[in-house]
Amino acid sequence: MITAAAQEREHYLNASYGLKSWLLTKDHKRIALLYLFTITLFFFIGGAFATLIRIELLTPQGNLVSSETYNKLFTMHGVVMVFFFLIPSIPATLGNFFLPMMIGARDLAFPRINLLSWYLLVIGGLLALFAMLAGGVDTGWTFYTPYSTTYSNTWVIATALGIFVAGFSSILTGLNFVVTVHRMRAPGMTWFRMPLFVWSNYATSLIQILGTPVLAVTIVLVFCERVFHIGIFDPALGGDPVLFQHMFWFYSHPAVYIMVLPGMGVISELVSVYSRKPVFGYAFVAFSSVAIAVLGFLVWGHHLFVSTQSVYAGMVFSFLSYFVAIPSAIKVFNWTATLYKGSISFATPMLYAFGFIGLFTIGGLTGLFVASLGIDVHVTDTYFVIAHFHYIMVGGTIMAYLGGLHYWWPKITGRMYPELWARLSALVIFLGFNLTFFPQFVLGYLGMPRRYHTYPDEFQVLHVLSTAGASVLAVGYLMPMVYFIWSLRYGQVATANPWGATGLEWQTPSPPPVHNFEEMPVVTHEAYDYTTILGEVEVG
Amino acid sequence: MRLPLFPEQASNFAPETDQLLYFLLAVAVFFTVLIFGAIFYFAIRYRRRSERELPRVLHTGLTLEILWTVIPFGLTMIMFGWGAKIFFNESRPPDNALQIYVVGKQWMWKIQHMEGQREINELHVPAGRPVRLTMTSEDVIHSFFVPAFRTKQDVVPGRYSTTWWTPTKPGNYHLFCAEYCGTNHSRMIGWVHVMRPQEYQSWLNGGRPFGSLAENGEKLFQDLACGNCHKADGSGRCPTLVGLFGRNVQLTDGRTIKADEAYIRESILQPTAKVVAGYQPLMPTFQGLVTEEGVLQLVEYIKSLGRQPGVTPAEASPNPAAAQKQ
Numbered sequence: 001m002i003t004a005a006a007q008e009r010e011h012y013l014n015a016s017y018g019l020k021s022w023l024l025t026k027d028h029k030r031i032a033l034l035y036l037f038t039i040t041l042f043f044f045i046g047g048a049f050a051t052l053i054r055i056e057l058l059t060p061q062g063n064l065v066s067s068e069t070y071n072k073l074f075t076m077h078g079v080v081m082v083f084f085f086l087i088p089s090i091p092a093t094l095g096n097f098f099l100p101m102m103i104g105a106r107d108l109a110f111p112r113i114n115l116l117s118w119y120l121l122v123i124g125g126l127l128a129l130f131a132m133l134a135g136g137v138d139t140g141w142t143f144y145t146p147y148s149t150t151y152s153n154t155w156v157i158a159t160a161l162g163i164f165v166a167g168f169s170s171i172l173t174g175l176n177f178v179v180t181v182h183r184m185r186a187p188g189m190t191w192f193r194m195p196l197f198v199w200s201n202y203a204t205s206l207i208q209i210l211g212t213p214v215l216a217v218t219i220v221l222v223f224c225e226r227v228f229h230i231g232i233f234d235p236a237l238g239g240d241p242v243l244f245q246h247m248f249w250f251y252s253h254p255a256v257y258i259m260v261l262p263g264m265g266v267i268s269e270l271v272s273v274y275s276r277k278p279v280f281g282y283a284f285v286a287f288s289s290v291a292i293a294v295l296g297f298l299v300w301g302h303h304l305f306v307s308t309q310s311v312y313a314g315m316v317f318s319f320l321s322y323f324v325a326i327p328s329a330i331k332v333f334n335w336t337a338t339l340y341k342g343s344i345s346f347a348t349p350m351l352y353a354f355g356f357i358g359l360f361t362i363g364g365l366t367g368l369f370v371a372s373l374g375i376d377v378h379v380t381d382t383y384f385v386i387a388h389f390h391y392i393m394v395g396g397t398i399m400a401y402l403g404g405l406h407y408w409w410p411k412i413t414g415r416m417y418p419e420l421w422a423r424l425s426a427l428v429i430f431l432g433f434n435l436t437f438f439p440q441f442v443l444g445y446l447g448m449p450r451r452y453h454t455y456p457d458e459f460q461v462l463h464v465l466s467t468a469g470a471s472v473l474a475v476g477y478l479m480p481m482v483y484f485i486w487s488l489r490y491g492q493v494a495t496a497n498p499w500g501a502t503g504l505e506w507q508t509p510s511p512p513p514v515h516n517f518e519e520m521p522v523v524t525h526e527a528y529d530y531t532t533i534l535g536e537v538e539v540g
Numbered sequence: 541m542r543l544p545l546f547p548e549q550a551s552n553f554a555p556e557t558d559q560l561l562y563f564l565l566a567v568a569v570f571f572t573v574l575i576f577g578a579i580f581y582f583a584i585r586y587r588r589r590s591e592r593e594l595p596r597v598l599h600t601g602l603t604l605e606i607l608w609t610v611i612p613f614g615l616t617m618i619m620f621g622w623g624a625k626i627f628f629n630e631s632r633p634p635d636n637a638l639q640i641y642v643v644g645k646q647w648m649w650k651i652q653h654m655e656g657q658r659e660i661n662e663l664h665v666p667a668g669r670p671v672r673l674t675m676t677s678e679d680v681i682h683s684f685f686v687p688a689f690r691t692k693q694d695v696v697p698g699r700y701s702t703t704w705w706t707p708t709k710p711g712n713y714h715l716f717c718a719e720y721c722g723t724n725h726s727r728m729i730g731w732v733h734v735m736r737p738q739e740y741q742s743w744l745n746g747g748r749p750f751g752s753l754a755e756n757g758e759k760l761f762q763d764l765a766c767g768n769c770h771k772a773d774g775s776g777r778c779p780t781l782v783g784l785f786g787r788n789v790q791l792t793d794g795r796t797i798k799a800d801e802a803y804i805r806e807s808i809l810q811p812t813a814k815v816v817a818g819y820q821p822l823m824p825t826f827q828g829l830v831t832e833e834g835v836l837q838l839v840e841y842i843k844s845l846g847r848q849p850g851v852t853p854a855e856a857s858p859n860p861a862a863a864q865k866q
Contacts, residue, residue: 055665072809076604140720151646151722187629235698241681275586281600306683307694308701311631315624322616326609331606333548336575337601339582343593346583354579361575365568372619374560374626377689381683381718403694443559446547447687448720456714461543488800534594 011511013413020140026111028516033412034118034474035088040395041142042084042125047477049077051136054436054470056062056461061172062454063489070453071138072154073233078141083163084125086397087255091208092121095201096405097412099177101505101512102195104186104521111177131158138443140251140451145233145244154344157226164219167212174208177201182187187538188505188523195503196272196285196526200265203289205262207254207296215251242307249300255295259393260360261289263400264331270403275342275500276348278528281334288327305376314373321371325534328364332357332479337485347499348422352403355430359395363388366441384444387437395433402480409484410494417487421479500533545754550713550734551689551705553630556611558690560622561862567615589838633704637672638665641753641836644675644682645694646723651713652833654840656750661730663715666740672704683719686732700801707734708729757841760834772845778823779816783846790817802853804839 012029022030053073056064065073071093100108131137136160139148148156180204185194222244224230231237233244270280279285301309301317335357344350366388369375379385402425410416412534439462448459455463497506502525525532549555567693570865572726586595644649651659665671675684677697684703685692688711695705717728737742759769784799792815797803806813808830809824830838 041596062726071720071723071725138722142680144720147720147722151680155668179830237694238844240699275595276588278597279597282606284600284605305627306692308696308699311628318627319620319623321595322613322620325616326613329612330605332575333604334576336582337598337604339579339586340596341598342582342586343588343595344583344586345588354583357579358576361572365571368568368616368619369561369564371616372560372564374557374623374630375622376565376623377627377630377692378557378687380692381685381720405722446544447685447714447716449685449716449726451720456729458542458544469657491573530594 004473009509010513011509012514013414013511015514023306024115026107026115027146028100028108028111028414029097029512029516030116031114032093033120034316035092035096035121038118038122038125039085039088039093040540042080043477045129045373046077046080047474049073049080049457050470051474053077054280054467056453060455060457060460060463060469065402067453069136069140071140071451072132072136075137075140075452076132078158079137079163082141082255084121084128084257085167086259086393087170088165088173088514089259089283089401090120090205090266090404091170091177091195091201091258092117093199094266094401094408095177095204095262095305098347098408098503098505099198099201100180100184101508101516102198102503103181103184103189103283104182104504104517104523106486106515106517109183110178111178113172114176117176120169120172121166124162124164124169127162127165127390129162131155131162132504135425140331142248143222143244144248145222145225146235146239149222149232150234150236156161160219160222164216167216167219171212172274174205174212177205178209182190184519186408186523190523192283192286193456193525193527194286195524196268196279196282196289197262197265199419200261200268200289204258204261204294206257206290206293211251211254211297212256212536214247215255218247218251221247242304245304245307247304248301250386251470253295253303254296256389256392256456257292258398261292261357263397265287266407268331268358269340270349270353270407271441272528273407273499274345274347274353275339275498276527276530277338277342278343279334280337280340280528281330283526284330288330292324295320295327299324302376306380308327316373318373318376325364325368325371328360332361332364333485346423347402348417348419349407351405351423351426352399355397355426355433356399356403359391359399359430363395365393366391378447379444381450382444383450384449386450387440387444390437390440394397395437399429402426405480407499408505409487410498411427411510411512412503413488413491414494416494416498417480417486417491418419421483425479425483426477427471428479429486432474432476436466436473437469439463439465497533500530502530502533547690548688548709548711548713550709551707553688553705554625554688554690554708556626560619560626563622584697588593607671618657628704630705631671633702634670634694637670640665640671640673641833642673642675642684642695643678643832643836643841644684644721646680646718647717647728649682649706649728649730650833651715652753652806652836653744654719654753655744656752656756657744658750662733663716664728664733664735664743666728666737667707667734668737670704670706672755674702674836675701676805676832677837680721681719682717682721682728684716684774685716686713687716688713689732694719700805707732707748710736710739717723730815753837753840754844755841757837757839757844760837761841762829766828766838769823777820779819781842781845785843785845789814790814792817792819801839806843808835808838821843 137154138154221232225232231239233239233241268279299321302321305314443462494510496509504521559588641652650663651663675695676694682695689704689705693701713732715730715732767778770781774780787799788796789799790796809827814822814823
């Protein structure tokens with residue numbers, strides 16, 4: 001039997017057994033799975049908070065939990081989803097597994113540091129979980145001062161410390177990726193032969209290395225003020241509360257690109273494979289990632305338009321914000337153009353990619369609204385902003401993450417997922433997502449402020465629609481969880497290259513051997529050259 | 541059940557903001573239809589018909605790349621300019637605006653009118669006349685948001701921020717705190733009552749239990765014995781306050797700054813921060829002795845002691861650009 005044969009061959013999953021072989025592993029593929037397990041756990045914790053928030057908002061009165069609890073729920077939802085799910089999501093799992101394989105390397109440059117990164121995320125996560133179980137934190141994931149430093153009497157320091165530690169995980173992963181891309185490419189793998197997923201993770205790593213230390217500094221300053229009462233942000237102590245917002249968003253705006261750039265990289269892979277064509281405008285797509293990484297550092301002040309920041313600073317930041325919109329638009333146009341005269345398959349990952357492009361388009365276009373000063377004054381701190389960034393971070397990043405997970409699942413596990421269920425999940429998630437978040441654009445323009453436990457009656461119908469959508473979305477997210485686990489045992493055995501893809505990761509058996517390749521690959525073609533896979537040409 | 545889909549337009553800024561919104565919506569709908577339409581069309585027209593099918597490679601079209609870079613960029617620059625114009629107007633209150641003071645605290649809005657009326661979580665204003673709010677917070681950051689006016693301004697402890705609008709339509713409109721400020725953030729809400737001018741006048745006349753803001757400031761000035769040093773004729777140990785407001789003041793460190801609300805507030809709470817040239821840093825701090833509302837009354841009293849003609853009040857406070865402008 002094929003199954004028996006596949007099980008006999010030694011690969012990274014059966015090369016050694018036991019807990020120790022996983023907890024002390026230096027294999028980037030196993031570390032990727034440790035990350036996958038960890039962030040899936042955090043995704044469902046963050047999702048549980050979101051569920052409670054949506055149920056509470058069914059009625060205007062605030063009658064499920066108290067205001068204290070509600071404030072802790074949205075804070076912990078944000079903290080968990082941003083710092084312990086979205087930021088590590090694609091780079092630490094799919095990036096960790098496939099970045100070395102896609103450039104023909106046997107591992108990342110620093111395997112021990114890679115394992116350390118995972119432990120740091122776990123330690124940071126445990127600190128944050130401890131804070132939540134001990135009583136929670138209620139400052140909002142943005143930790144605005146002087147509320148967070150002087151007024152909140154919740155577990156601010158423990159949570160911030162958790163984020164601080166997890167930040168080092170992010171920095172070290174970024175460092176590892178940058179060195180790996182520079183030093184460990186296989187013979188013939190030039191920069192412009194690299195798959196776009198590698199380019200986008202490279203750009204992401206630059207942001208992680210340059211931006212995250214600023215967050216660490218900010219957390220240290222919050223710690224100094226809250227614990228030692230050194231006046232930095234609280235005006236009662238001689239500080240400046242708006243300074244905090246500058247420092248926080250100097251990291252946290254680029255962090256949005258840490259969350260979405262790797263997703264864009266996944267989409268570039270999917271669009272190419274399932275239309276069996278090289279990505280249109282490869283160089284433009286590659287450089288747009290780098291442009292986003294650089295320009296992303298110049299726009300933080302657009303979070304401060306009504307903060308008492310000077311009027312002229314507001315204008316400069318609005319102007320610069322439109323520059324960062326252009327490389328994102330370039331990507332969307334190039335993906336769409338890639339489909340033209342392609343050979344388009346409706347496999348599950350491609351459905352997720354279509355979903356990504358659609359939702360990211362809406363998220364990006366509404367970004368133009370909030371970058372416009374006159375509109376932002378009205379919609380900032382309302383549900384319009386909530387809808388906008390969920391379209392980017394959930395509609396964008398999570399669609400890409402799930403698309404990528406389906407695409408590479410056969411390579412990771414050696415098994416196929418059930419195609420029909422998987423297509424259904426993509427559809428359910430797309431519909432559920434839109435029903436959840438589209439009404440929130442309307443709510444926001446009507447004036448519904450964010451972080452409100454109770455709200456005026458006239459907003460109720462839209463909130464009910466949103467909660468109904470969230471229940472559909474929850475079912476959508478549980479489906480892959482179930483059939484992925486099912487497929488580990490009952491899934492069809494995967495071949496080395498089930499999709500007819502060109503990446504080096506598909507030139508080795510599924511699951512890959514411990515050292516990725518049986519012999520060192522030599523690259524002689526551009527990325528996405530499908531003639532190498534199919535051999536013959538039937539022009540469609 | 542009510543299902544409003546669009547907020548009421550009740551200020552001079554509401555129609556302008558909504559027109560910009562319509563433009564943005566038109567652009568967004570156009571590109572959404574374009575992208576969704578193209579994906580649907582290509583996906584069906586070029587669906588995979590055989591597993592062995594291999595499409596011809598299309599290389600980059602430089603013209604296309606330039607086209608879809610330049611056109612969106614041009615459109616975004618319209619969005620930028622239009623939005624910036626509205627924003628700039630929102631930061632420039634007209635000289636004849638009705639002045640009202642707002643103090644935010646966990647979790648209420650405290651409002652003082654010039655004539656002495658005080659309100660909590662309610663603000664009565666006349667229709668058709670510009671209103672300028674000078675705001676500060678006693679604790680954390682709040683944000684003064686009236687959706688029907690399409691304006692929002694953070695209210696920050698330790699500084700004054702301003703916002704303005706001209707209500708155009710009598711009615712009652714939601715006032716929300718839009719910056720998360722702790723447990724009862726969602727209950728820090730109230731109403732803006734826009735009244736017909738004659739109704740507003742009778743509301744103003746309907747009882748004046750407190751005395752005007754400047755009168756209260758004068759009383760506080762006497763209670764705190766400020767006049768012992770700040771003598772009107774300038775013979776005291778501290779500079780006279782007559783004619784101070786709006787004047788340029790020479791400091792001991794050589795700087796010259798304009799005496800605006802923020803400067804006066806700072807001089808009361810942190811007297812040693814900016815010492816007037818020729819004087820000693822003798823004044824004790826009044827931090828903790830006088831509330832933010834009291835400070836506003838003192839400011840209004842000092843204003844009433846004479847003012848340089850033709851000076852408009854300063855913008856959002858510790859802003860050197862605003863101070864040097866005059």
